[in-house]
Each structure stands twice: as C-alpha cells, then as structure tokens.
Amino acid sequence: DQQVKQNSPSLSVQEGRISILNCDYTNSMFDYFLWYKKYPAEGPTFLISISSIKDKNEDGRFTVFLNKSAKHLSLHIVPSQPGDSAVYFCAASPASNYQLIWGAGTKLIIKP
C-alpha cells in the first residue's frame, strides 16, 4: 500500500528552465511533508518542508506547493541548474508520529 506516490521515475529538464516534481499521497492524516535530494552513493539531504497549515513554502530557487484537497504536492526548482541533477524524494508524516513515509523518488536530469 503506497501511501506516498511519485509517479514519474525520471524527468529531464533544460538548464535554466523550471523543474516540477510531483507527489501524491493517500493518507489524510499526513500533515508534514518534506522533500529530500539524493546524489548517487550518498544519503538523502533535507531540502524543504511544508506543514499542512500552509499551501506554499519558498526557499531560494525551491518552492513547495501543497494542495490538501487533491492530496498533492509539488516541488518547483527555478531556474534549474546542472547541480540539481539528483533523485528527489517526497516524504510525509502525521503530526502524532515521527515516522516518515517515503515515495519511490524521481530522478531529475538537467540537460546543459
């Protein structure tokens, strides 16, 4: 039972353009959402998060949008840079539980 789904295994974007990574969830009890970035042979690195009381959170080139009614969130990266090429994981947890439920990841490739 996949509670957090990232339906695009990979995404290719031109350098300088916007990258949009999507994530859907099924559990309405989730109220904290995180994005992680992972390079090959390294552990995940926290990127940005959003709580359910917000619908947008921005940090530099990275913006996360949350649509609670659709149980959907997205990560926007603009402008995309070569160093953004990595696997991006979406994760979620309910307020009462520290456990994170992770999506399968989307591999982002930034083309020069």
Next chain:
Amino acid sequence: NAGVMQNPRHLVRRRGQEARLRCSPMKGHSHVYWYRQLPEEGLKFMVYLQKENIIDESGMPKERFSAEFPKEGPSILRIQQVVRGDSAAYFCASSDSGGQGIEAFFGQGTRLTVV
C-alpha cells in the same frame, strides 16, 4: 564536525551469514533512525533508537533483525542468517531532538549484497 558516519560502505555476505552495520551519529545527537531502501523504492522506516533504548521498532522484520544504540559507541543494525532479499541500501539518520526534516542528517548508507 563530522557528519553521520556509516560503515562499512559496502558489505557482501553469503546467505546464512551475519551482517553488522554501524552508524555513528553526529556529535551531540542522541536519536538514531534506521531505514532500508530496496531497489527502485523509497526508504522504509525500520527502527528509532535513543541512547540505550529502542523507542519504536515497528518497521523491523520480526525475525533475524535487531538494533541497538549503546551508551558508548555506534548504533548497530544486526541481520542474522542473511537471505538474498536482505540485499538493499541501509541508511541511518541522527538528530539531537528526535525530529526529522531539517533536524535529521543522513549517513551515506551501507550497501548490503547477499550472494
């Protein structure tokens, strides 16, 4: 300030052997989480430990797997009598507050291959 250190980075075991994976948290961190990542999948929570205590092991398989975080030394994830299905990347994360997200830092992982 060294980050979360996991060793070994790569571990090859024959079926039936034991695997020991070590995780040294960041200095000052007393909370450790272990995750497993199977190929083409996301990370799956296994266990949450504080010093000398297992807080939540609900993600651990019932048999052959155990974890500890002693007062001194690294956290250990132990897999007895390994099988091919145990082949995966095992990550640990540490935090000083029990929180995750920005508060938690991941190690580079141990890639276990069972042959």
